[in-house]
Amino acid sequence: MFIRTAKVTDAQELVAIYRPYVQQNTTSFEYEVPSVAEFERRIKQTLIAYPYLVVEEDGRILGYAYAHPYGERAAYQWAAEVSVYVSQAAQKKGVGKALYLAIEELLKKQHVVTVTACVTGKNQNSIAFHQHMGYAIVANFQKIGFKDGQWLDTYWLQKRLSEDDKPQPFLPFSELSQ
Template sequence: MTCSHTFPPPITIRMANEKDAEALLAIYAPYVEHTAISFEYQVPTLKEFARRISHIRARYPYLAACQNGTILGYAYASPFHQRAAYSWAAETSVYVGEDVRGTGIGAMLYEALESILKKQQVINVNACITYPNPGSIAFHEKMGYKTAGHFTKCGYKLGIWWDMVWMEKMLSEHPRQPKAFIPVTELEQEGLKPT
């Protein structure tokens, strides 16, 4: 007896780089053009988007979810604030392709991202979310985030004033003396793999 079931190829999470800019920008562009999820008005150029990836990758993880060589979504961390005392806090972002929303890819990306951030000694993760955005709020709550702040009508896009919500999650306890932040490039030299 033969098995007639076919299974989709597995989804893998890997570090993204500047060569992925075109595929990542194709995912991001509809968020800029058609939604207030991104407060950008103009889709960045390919050159600018590649520069952003390179800049973030100097210190933080920038991950891509791939299946059969196609990038389905991405997530990255960036500084919560530039000053030294904020080294143990990072802002998280995730974007998935329009045709794969609700499939669990965002959760896979965030889980891998948080795993790396813990290795970097990051404790607080923070997400800035346009409000209302029930899908993103529910997603972050499912991932363990709680609302930390709500700002009224602080963004104007698509002819509407939008609120903004900050949500936060603690990846570990806050020690009396935290260990030094480790740039992701140092972890990669030691053989770090996202999954």
């Protein structure tokens, strides 16, 4: 497996990985699968400030992860939300773990102190995965989203990457030396 920064040209493969998460279950709260053009826009926009990574094997993308701001206010600059999606064929092969370890290392270099993840309540596998990766459940929002004819809970999980009491200012991903 090889981890690298996502490129706009990866959008079609990433949409294919994401599609089942939208259409076949409640992992994503999106109702419609985004277009390739929308994914291209998301990749470009994310990479300005945060990492967007893919895992490749034999020229095929097996999964991807990205980070984005936890909140808009300046005081949140040391907190990021992370998301990971792994192709159905690559489940349980360490792809998600590899992506999370890589993205957490990059976020540390950006001076991010806390990472969060929002997981649908029905996705117990993801909750267990995050806990295995050192995340703790810190909140449960009950019946917060409506999809597939049902109200869904979300769980917020959190992990500290550093105990820095006086962190340096956030460093955008585009300013990191690759």
